[in-house]
Amino acid sequence: MYHNILIINMMQIGDLMLTTPVLQALRRAYPTARLTLLADSRWQDLVECNPHLDACLFMDKKGTDKSLLAVLRFIRRVRAARYDLVINLHRNERSSAIAALSGAKKIIGYSKPLFASGFTQVMKNPSLARRAGKRRIPGTQHQVHSHMDVLRQGLGIEPYDGGLEMVLSEENVQLADKLWQEHFAPEDKVVAFNIGASWTTKRWLDSYFAQCADQLLEKGYKIAFFGGPMDLAIVEKCRGQMEQKDSPNLHVFTGQVSLAVLAGLLRRCSLLLTTDSGPMHIGVAMNVPVVTMFGASPVPGFYPYDGRSVLIKTPEPCHPCGIHECPKGHGDRPACMVNIPVAAVMHYVWALLEEFQGLPACQLPDHPGDYQCRVVELTKGDL
Template identity: 25%
Template structure:
C-alpha cells in the first residue's frame, strides 16, 4: 500500500493530520505514507514516525500554477502510488494526484472537484471536528459514520529530540533545573484570536513570582507582541523570561515546547504543537471555538467568554470592540491553570 497525502498548509492542521496517518497505519501497518506539503512542514512531518517521506510542494499557498502542478504530477507517476488523500478543499489541491495517475483519489466535496476525485465524500459537516474529518477519509463512505468519533481518534504525538532540546536550552541560557512555562501570544489568523498583551503580562508576572521561567514563543511577526510583554516586566522578572519569537526554527520550537510543563496559548498552530508534545495546555479562545479545532490532548483547559457575538470566526472583530478577548480576565485564565495542575497532580498520585 503506497499512499500520497496532499497535506494542509497551516501548522495546526498539519499536526492534526497525523491522526489520519495513524489510522491508515492501523489499517495497513506496512503502508508507505508520503506527504506533499509546503517546505516549512518538513520539520513537523519528520517528527511523525508514520510518515515515510515529506515531498516539498513547489507551488505557494493560494497559487494555481497549472504547469508546475502538471510537471510535479508527472514526476510522481514513477512512484506508482495506490491511493491519494487530498486534505485541502480546493480544486487545485486535487490536480496533482490526477496528473500522477493515482488510481484512487479520496477527499471531501469542495470547489469543483467532481472528476478530480473518484472517492468523493459528500458533506464534511457530518463530523463536528476537523480531526474527525481527516480520520474519516481512512474509512469507506459506508462505515465512516459508525467508525469515527472524537473518542476513537488517536491524538497527534510528535517525537521530541532530547539532544536538540538540551542544546536549545543551553543556547538561550534557560535553566533545566527550574520549571518552564510557555506563552504563545500570537495568532497568524488575525487579531480576533489574540488575547491582549497586557493580560499575558499579568500571567507572566504571576508565574514568575511562583518560581517559573517563561518562554515566549512565536514567529518573526509576533516579535512586537512578545517584546511588549517582556518589556512590561521588572528587570528581575526579565531575567526569568526568554523571548524566543523569531529566534527558533520550527523544529526547535517543538523541542522547547516539550520542555514546558504548561503552555498558555491562543488558538494557533503552536497550541496544537504543544498538545502533540505532551505539555499541559491552557487554550484561550476569542473569535474561534474549541468545538471545531480543540487541542488534542487529555491535559487541557479551554477558556473563553460567553458573550452573545462569539464565536464569529472573523479575523478582525466586526463590532470593533474585541470584548470576547478583552473581557476574558487573567484571573479566569489562572484559575483554569490551577485546576489543570491539580488534576495533573492527582493523576500522577
Template identity: 25%
Template structure:
C-alpha cells in the same frame, strides 16, 4: 505489494500536525501501508517530524500562486510544469488519494495523479471541483453550522481518510539534537529555574490573539505563587507583541526568569523546547498542535473567529477558555470593530488555571463571561471537550449532542457508544411544528423533481417546458431552504442538501435530473427522521436503524 496512499496537504503547519491521527488510522486499516504526503516547500520541516510517512514530496505552491497572479507565465505553462513534476507520482499507482486541501488546483492535481479511491476534492468531467467521501463533504458543510459542530478537524481527517477506529494521539518526533539544544538554551538563562512554561502571545492573525497586556498581567499573577521560568515563543514578526508582554509583566511586578526564544529556533528546536516545558499557554496556533504532539498540556485561549471544537488541542489533558458572547466565535471573513471577546477572559482566572495545571491550586470556578473546557476522548474514541463547572443543558447543547450522534452513526454506519439523551429539548414541540411546516414544500419539490426526470427521458424534450419547470422549482427551493436554514433542528441537513444540489457535475441532463431528485428525497427522509425523533423519542436501536436508512445516496457526484 503493500498498499500506497498519497495525502495532499499544502496549507498550514497546524493542518499537517493534525493529520497525525489519520496516519495512525491508516496503519490500523492497512498494516504496513506506505503513506506519502505532498506539502508546500515551506512546511517540509514540519512533515519530517511526523511518524508514519514514507516520502515527503515538496513543491513551491506559493510561487505557483504568485507567478499566476503576476502572469510570469501563462496558466497553461504553469500547469504544464506542475504536470511534469507530478508525472512520477502517476506512475506509483496509488490505491488511495486523500486530498485535505479543498481548492481547485489541489482537485486538479489529485485527479491528474489518479487513484481508484480519491477522498476530498477532485476534478469532475467538466473541470469543476467535487468532494468525494461524506466526511470530507461534512468538513465543507460544518462551517455553516459551527455552533452545532462537535467534531475536531483531527477526527474529520481520520474518519474521512480512513474510518472509525482506536483513538490515536497526535505525535511529533523530538530529535536528540533538538532535545540537547533546548536543555542548553534553558540552562543558559541568567536566572536559574527548576521548571519552565512556554507562552505564545502572538498569532498569524491578530483576530485570534488575546491582548498582549492580558498575557503580561496573567503571568504576573502566576509569579506570585509559582517561581519557575517563562519562555516566550513565536515568529520573528511577533517581537513587538512579546515586548509588550514583558513590559507589562515587569511593570506589574513579575520577577520570574523570562527567556525570549521567538525567531531563535528551528522547527526541530522549537519542538524540543516545548517538550522541556510543563505546559503551553497560547492562542490557537501551529505550535499549539506541536505541543499536543509532544504530550505537553495546553491552555488554549480561544478568541476571535476560532472555534476550539474544530481546531482546539486534541486528546486528553488540555484546557480551553472561550468567551461567552453572542457574536463569538465570529465568522472567518468578518472584520471585528471591538474585539470585546478578548476582554471576557479574566487574567486572574487564567492565572489560576495555569496554577491548577501546574498542580499549585484548585481549578477556577465557572463565572459569567466565559466557559472553561477540559479535553478528553469519548466513548467513540474521538476527541471531546467537557464544560467544567457549567451545566450544558440549553437547547443548543442538546442539538449539538444530537447532531454529533446523528452524523457519526449516519456517516460511519456504526452505532455510537455515547449514552443517548433521555430528554428532548425545551423547544421540541416548536421544532417539530417547524419541520412539519417544511414538508408541504419539500413534497412539492420532490414531485417537481420527478416531473423533470420524466421530461428529460422523453425522446425530444421541450426546452421551454423544461426551463419553466426548473424556474418554478428553483423559486420554491430557495424559499424552503431559507426555512430549513432558520432553525437548528434542520440547518445541518439543509446545508448538506444545498451542497449536494450544487455538486451536480454529472454528464447528461437526465443523470443530473435524477441526481437532484435523489437529493430532494434524501433531504425529506432526513427531516422526517428528525421530526419523528422529537415527537416520539425513539430508542437507541431505532435511531441506529434510522441513521442507516438515511445514509446519503448523493454523498458525492458520480
C-alpha cells in the same frame, strides 16, 4: 489492499498536526503499504521524522511551486509515482486539483466542486463552520474525527486514533537540550507563552498575557516566550507592559528557533498558555497541558486534542465569527478577547500546574484515547 498511498495536506501548521493521527491509522490498517505525505515545504520539521511515513513530498507553494505551470509540473511528478490511493485532507483548490489529477486508482477526501468529478468519493468536512444567512454556524465535530470519518467511509476501516504525534530528529533533540541547559536549571518549572496567531481575532490581549507572566514570575515560575519572527513585535509590546519585564527568569525565544527545536523545548515545559495557533497543536503533540482562549475560532472543530487541557470560550454572542478584524473591537482589542478575563484564565493555569505538580511534559504519562479537552463556557457574569 493498497500498496502505494499518498496523503495530502498542504495547509498551515495546525492543519498538518491534525493530520498526524491519520498517518498512524493508515500504517496500522496497511502495514506493508508505502505511505507518502504531501505537505507545504515550510513545515518540513513537523513531519520529516514521522515513523509511519516512508516518504514525504514537499511543495514550495509560496515560492518555486507557486505558478500554474509549476503546479502542473508537480502534478506530473505525482502521476509518475503511480499511487493507487490518494487521500486529500484539505478542501482547497490546489490540493483538490493535485488529488483529482493524480492518476490514482482511488481518490477520496475533501474537494472543491470544480475537481469533485475526478474523485472516487468526496466527503463533507463537518468540522468546518458554515454560513447561514448572517450567522456563522460552527462545525459539529473535531477535525481529527472528520479525517477518521474519511477513512471509515472511503476505505471501510475502523481507524485507530493515537492522537497528535511529532517525532524529532536526534540533531534537533540535541539542539533543544543544549538551548534549554543554557537558559534553565534542572529544577526550574517553566511556563511557555505563545501569544501570536494568524488572525488578530485569535489573539488574546498582550496586556493580559503580561499580567499572567507577572503573576507566574511572582510565584517562582520561569517564563519562555515562543512564536515566529512575525510575533516579535507583539512579544516586545507584551513584555513592555510587564512589571517584571527585566526579570532574569523571563526568556524570549521568539523568532529564534525552528519548529522542531520549539517542540523540543516545549516537551520540557510544565504548561503552555496559548492562542488558537499552530504551536498550540505542537504543544499537544509534545504532551504539554494547554490553556487556550478562543474568540473567533470555532470550538468543536479545532480545540486542543488533549483531555488534560482547558479551552476558555468567550461569552460574546457573535462567537465564532471567523473574521480576521473585529467590527466591535478597537484595533488589536477584539471584543471577544477583551471579555476573557485574566482571573478566569489564571484560575485554570494554577489548577493545571497544581494537578501535574509543575512536572515537565516529558515526565507526564501518556493518556491514549483521552482527547476531549475541558471547554469552559464563560458568561457575562464572569466578567
